[in-house]
Amino acid sequence: MNAIRCAGLALLVVTLLCWAPSSTAYIALQKEPVAHRVAAASCVVLGKITAIQDKPVKGWGELGVGGWGDFTLVEVEVKESLFGAKDKKQIRFGFINRFKQEFKPAPAVGQVGYFCGLQAGENDFYIVPLGCFCEEKSPGFKADFAVVRRLGRLLQDPDKGLKSTDAGDRLLTGYLLVLRSCYVPWRRGVAGKPEPIDAEQSKRILLALAEGDWKKNRQEVRDAVAALQLSVKLGAPPLKGFPPEEGEEQWAAAAKEWLKQHADSYRIHRLTSDDKKGPSSK
Numbered sequence: 001m002n003a004i005r006c007a008g009l010a011l012l013v014v015t016l017l018c019w020a021p022s023s024t025a026y027i028a029l030q031k032e033p034v035a036h037r038v039a040a041a042s043c044v045v046l047g048k049i050t051a052i053q054d055k056p057v058k059g060w061g062e063l064g065v066g067g068w069g070d071f072t073l074v075e076v077e078v079k080e081s082l083f084g085a086k087d088k089k090q091i092r093f094g095f096i097n098r099f100k101q102e103f104k105p106a107p108a109v110g111q112v113g114y115f116c117g118l119q120a121g122e123n124d125f126y127i128v129p130l131g132c133f134c135e136e137k138s139p140g141f142k143a144d145f146a147v148v149r150r151l152g153r154l155l156q157d158p159d160k161g162l163k164s165t166d167a168g169d170r171l172l173t174g175y176l177l178v179l180r181s182c183y184v185p186w187r188r189g190v191a192g193k194p195e196p197i198d199a200e201q202s203k204r205i206l207l208a209l210a211e212g213d214w215k216k217n218r219q220e221v222r223d224a225v226a227a228l229q230l231s232v233k234l235g236a237p238p239l240k241g242f243p244p245e246e247g248e249e250q251w252a253a254a255a256k257e258w259l260k261q262h263a264d265s266y267r268i269h270r271l272t273s274d275d276k277k278g279p280s281s282k
Contacts, residue, residue, distance in 0.1 A: 027118070027188055028099075030131025034144050035172075035220070037132050038151040039179035040187065041116040043084035045091060046145070047076035048112045059094055060121035070097040073125055074107050076115060082152030092125040093117050095133075103128075105135050112136045114148055118188070151176060162204040171212030171220065174205040178224040181270040182231035194236040194269035202268040210259035214252045225255070228268070236269035 029037045038044055056070040071094035078088050085091060093115055095103055105111070113135040117126025134141055154161040154173045161173030185191040196202070214221050232238050243254035 028102075028130035029116075032131070033219070033223070034147050035151055035176065035223075036179065036183075036187075037116045037129070038083070038148055038155060039176050040118065040129070040184045041083065041132070042119040043088075043091065043117050043126055044082040044114065044148060044152045044155075045076070045078045045085050045088075045117075046080040046082065046112070046114050046149075047078045047091065049074050049107055049109050050077050050090075051075040052107065052109060056097055057094070057125075059096075059123045059125065059127065071095060071125070071127070072097055072100070072107070079112070080149075082114070082149055083155045086156075091115075091117070093133075094123065094125045094127045096127065099130060102130055103133065105138070107133065113138070113141070114145055116148075159201075162201070162208055167208075167211055167213065168217070170204075170208035171217055174208035174212075175217075175220045175224045177201070177205050178209075178227050178268065181268055182227040182236070185271040186230065186234060191234060192272035194231060194234060195272055196267045197270050199267060202266070203263045205268060206259045206263040206266065210256045210263070214256070231269055231271060234271060236271075237267065239266070 027040075029040065051074070053073040053075075056072055059069060059071045073092050073094050076091050076093055078085060078091055081088060095107055100106065113133055115126075115128060116132035117128055118132075120127055134144060136145075151172065154169060155176050158173050158177055161169050162177075164170050164173070181197055209221060209224055212221065228236075228239065239258075242258050243251055245251040
């Protein structure tokens with residue numbers, strides 16, 4: 001029986017599908033794991049809001065469905081670059097006005113927090129999805145930011161992460177790369193034709209997942225497998241012979257063995273992005 005049919009993992013795929021926006025919805029990640037916010041980001045920084053632009057600007061906001069939005073732009077002083085913003089001292093982020101009531105707290109000058117920003121079209125700023133700005137006074141900030149900092153570090157240098165002596169770092173790096181390849185383009189509504197990623201990187205990702213602690217990182221492993229299965233539904237090569245779920249421990253052992261045995265022969269495929277062009281805010 002193909003793995004896509006087994007109840008537990010199929011449920012995870014359904015969960016991934018339920019996270020998706022409607023055809024007219026602005027991308028929202030506030031109900032998803034922190035790792036999804038980092039994996040979807042073009043840059044992740046800890047920063048302080050130093051100014052807010054008075055007049056809104058037009059920008060591309062509803063990814064993949066052909067809509068513009070009015071954004072409020074904020075100037076952010078970068079206190080720590082976690083991913084994708086190396087050597088940058090200032091960054092502009094855009095909060096879409098259509099959902100301004102849902103950004104809690106609302107951005108204000110002087111606030112410090114982490115930002116996960118997305119590039120879209122020809123916007124000359126990073127858009128901030130719902131759930132992707134977390135102010136340092138918010139409940140749970142300290143714990144979430146510790147995770148964000150670790151994941152950002154791994155994503156900043158994924159080759160190093162995949163070769164780390166720490167099995168946990170290897171697994172988390174593989175998990176992030178699977179999300180970026182198999183889940184994020186689809187989640188943003190811009191998924192195109194699946195294309196094979198680098199063979200060596202694919203091998204290291206599969207081995208990293210196989211060699212990790214599946215009890216400690218149960219959710220990450222199952223999420224990664226569900227993302228791989230999602231990519232199969234969207235045109236990636238099938239996971240031939242992947243074990244059905246028949247008990248947690250038995251399945252984990254069989255799935256680990258499959259990943260090890262197929263690390264050389266199976267190639268992870270990336271869902272190519274098909275972003276539309278957007279207007280400049282200049």
